[in-house]
Amino acid sequence: MDLEKQKKSSAYWKENLKYLSILLGIWFAVSYGAGILFKDALDSIKIGGFKLGFWFAQQGAIYVFVILIFVYVRLMNKLDEKYGYNED
Amino acid sequence: MGDAQVWTYVLVLLSFGLYIGIAIWSRASSTKEFYVAGGGVSPLANGMATAADWMSAASFISMAGIISFAGYDGSVYLMGWTGGYVLLALLLAPYLRKFGKFTVPDFIGERYYSKTARIVAVFCALIVSFTYVAGQMRGVGIVFSRYLEVDIETGVVIGMVIVLFYAVLGGMKGITYTQVAQYCVLIFAFMVPAIFISIQMTGNPVPQLGMGGTLSDGSGTYLLDKLDGLSTELGFAAYTDGSKSITDVFAITFALMAGTAGLPHVIVRFFTVKRVRDARKSAGLALLFIAILYTTAPAVAVFARTNLIETVSGKEYDKMPQWFKNWEATGLISHTDKNDDGKIQYVADAKANELTVDRDIMVLANPEIANLPAWVIGLIAAGGLAAALSTAAGLLLVISSSVSHDLIKNVIKPDLTESGELWAARISAAGAVVIAGYFGINPPGFVAAVVALAFGLAAASFFPAIILGIFYKKMNSSGAIAGMLAGISLMLFYMAKFKLGWIGELPPKEEWWFGISPEGFGTIAMLVNFMVALLVNRFTEDVPKEVQDIVENIRIPSGVGQAIEH
Known part of the structure; x- marks a missing residue:
């Protein structure tokens, strides 16, 4: 690989890693955070019949997981385009 | 024969006919079609197939029941088995697709430029897949025996013949398209009774909302409050509170997530799509399709638990x-x-x-408890079979490709021709079905206990090796091999000691290391794998330049299929 190409690919990789750390931060927060570590504290808040911590553990975390992947798909498709790595 | 049984026969036979029809239509004619369906599956079809592949008899039949009795503690399965897809989509699937080979041991073998690494990976894949598949065949047998009044043995044999037919004939291609059909059958079968019961109990047709709604008896009481009350009255823990320690809940959830992301039969599904962006998208779709069942199951658990207590407790x-x-x-x-x-x-x-x-x-029994029509009962049987068969087929493919591709073609007999390898793949698929069927009929006492631990094994072996292989360019072969061996042996040891009681007497819970159950120990074994790998890596050889180039290359999404030739 020549230098120019090398530079481009490492810039791409850096941006990718930045997205990953943000998205995985949210992934951790909704499941291990809201659903487990802070479950008891959140349970004092009620939404309808759900205690909030319990809701995150059995419903909310799963919804957020699905959204996270689709956000990732969008971000990466844009990033691929920016760096010319998209192919159709 | 009652109404329900006629419906069961009709629906089961119809669905089996459908699967066989699809298998004949989509036979595999090359090894590429056999291993990865030719690599041209659409993201939507792959998403559905992955969902069916993933959701086993355990998800369909047992999970809602487990949550029903465990309450909040059951959340580990819900979060663990879905959160793993986030890891899969973000950390593994796109890169493995770019790498573009047929199997997980393929990746390990090439990335770590070592036959030993490949063989260790094959060994791990076989242990994980066999423990898992035996439980599926058993599940098929149980559904047959309960609904169709045949022996469990006969049920297992019928299941074996069906799977044999479409796995051996169609390989990954046949499996993919039957799994699409199986997903439709199983999700329909799961949702129909759930919606009916949600309407009966809460007046809300959406089970996910009904679960948090008020009872339809006009009292205005929230369903969950009522269930908490009933549970504590009878001396159980409140439904929305757990009795497991936070450490253990944390560890189990993590082991299930990393295990999900490391299961070879799930990973291999992402080799079947055309481009890297398709791999990302189909991981999202797969989780969406899985989430439909996984967010409904906890609602079913609440409905069923409340129904059960109200029907039986203190009654004549x-x-x-x-x-x-x-x-x-x-x-x-x-x-x-x-x-x-x-x-x-x-x-x-x-x-x-x-x-x-x-x-x-x-x-x-949910449809009967809620007085639902007979066809719904038949639907549950067809759905349970779809769930068990689709997972069994996916696992059998991993077993057969590990043997034919990774062992025979790459290690034992590299001069094997394309058609020779296709035959080897078919014969090993047939062999695997027979062994799995044998374990389904004569389950060794430990199978049921071990199925849940397959995740721990996958987390302890593959997950770190693959992650390091992608994200750490300087990870070398000695480190990866040492890590995998350390992780899987530690996990096997802990299982043998604390779950199966093979080493001395089965110790009480108080002796668990760090208070972590065998189900959660995969997390510890995984950390040990990471540490051993990195430590050994420090003191051993440097990674060859061309392997570092491979890693550079898989990080870039364009040019799929040229990753190796470069």
Whole structure:
């Protein structure tokens, strides 16, 4: 690989890693955070019949997981385009 | 024959006919079609196939029941088995697709430029897949025996013949398209009774909302509050609170997530799509399709638990409804009148409790408990079979490709021709079906216990090796091999000691390391794998330049298929 190409690919990789750390931060927060570590504290808040911590553990975390992947798909498709790595 | 049984026969036969039809239509004619369906599956089809592949008899039949009895503690399965897809989509699938080979040992073998690494990976893949598949064949047998009144053995054999037919003939291509059909069957079968019951209990047709809604009896009480009250009254923990320690809940959830992301039969599905962006998208779709069932299951658990307690607790045994008698005949519910008062005492205290309920009943008997029409009961049988067969087929493919591609073609006989390898793949698929069937009929006592631990094994072996392989360019072969061996042996040791009791007496919970159960220990074994790998890496060889180039290359999404030739 020549230098120019090398530079481009490492810039791409850096941006990718930045997205990953943000998205995985949210992934951790909704499941291990809201659903487990802070479950008891959140349970004092009620939404309808759900205690909030319990809701995150059995419903909310799963919804957020699905959204996270689709956000990732969008971000990466844009990033691929920016760096010319998209192919159709 | 009752109405329900006629419906069961009709629906099961129809769905089997469909699967066989699809298998004939989509036979594989090359090894590429056999291993990865030619690499041209659409993201939507792959998403559905992955969902069916993933959701086994355990997800369909047992999970809602387990949550029903565990309450909040059951959340580990819900979060663990879905959160793993986030890891898969973000950290593994796109890169493995770019790498573009056929199997997980392929990746390990090439990335770590070592036959030993490949063989270690094959060994791990076989252990993980066999423990898992035996449970599936057993599941098929159980569904047959309960609904169609044949022996479990006959049920397993029928299941074997069906799977043999489409896995051996169609390989990954046949499996993919039958799994699409199986997903549709199983999700329909799961949702219909759930929606009916949600309307009955809360007046809300969406089970996910009904679960948090008020009872439709006009009292204005929230369903969950009522269930918490009923549970504590009988001496159980409140439904929305757990009894497991936070450390253990944390560890189990993580082991299930990393295990999900490291399961070879799930990973291999992402080799079947065309481009890297398709791999990302199909991981999202797969989780969406899985989430439909996984967010409904906890609602079903709440409905079923409330229904059960209200129907039986403190009521006269003679006045139990018909479904109670039906399932008592199968041995899944049993009652001993310990205090001779003719009533059923269902309480947490084991000495006073008179009722034992098998957890599987919460899904299987749900339609009867809620008085749903006979066709719904038939639907549950067809759905359970779809779930078990689709997972079994996916696992069998991993086993056969590990043997034919990774062992025979790459290690034992590299000069094997394309058609020779295709035959080797078919023969090993057939062999794997027979072995799995044998374990389904004669389950060694430890199979059921071990299925849940397959995740721990996958987390302890593959997950770190693949992650390091992608994200750490300087990870070398000695480190990866040492890590995998350390992780899987530690996990096997912990299982043998604390779950199976093979080493001395089975120790009590108090002796668990760090208070972590065998189900959660995969997390610790995984950390050990990472540490050993990195440590050994420090003191051993540098990674060859061309391997570092491969890693550079898989990080870039364009140019799929040229990753290796570069």
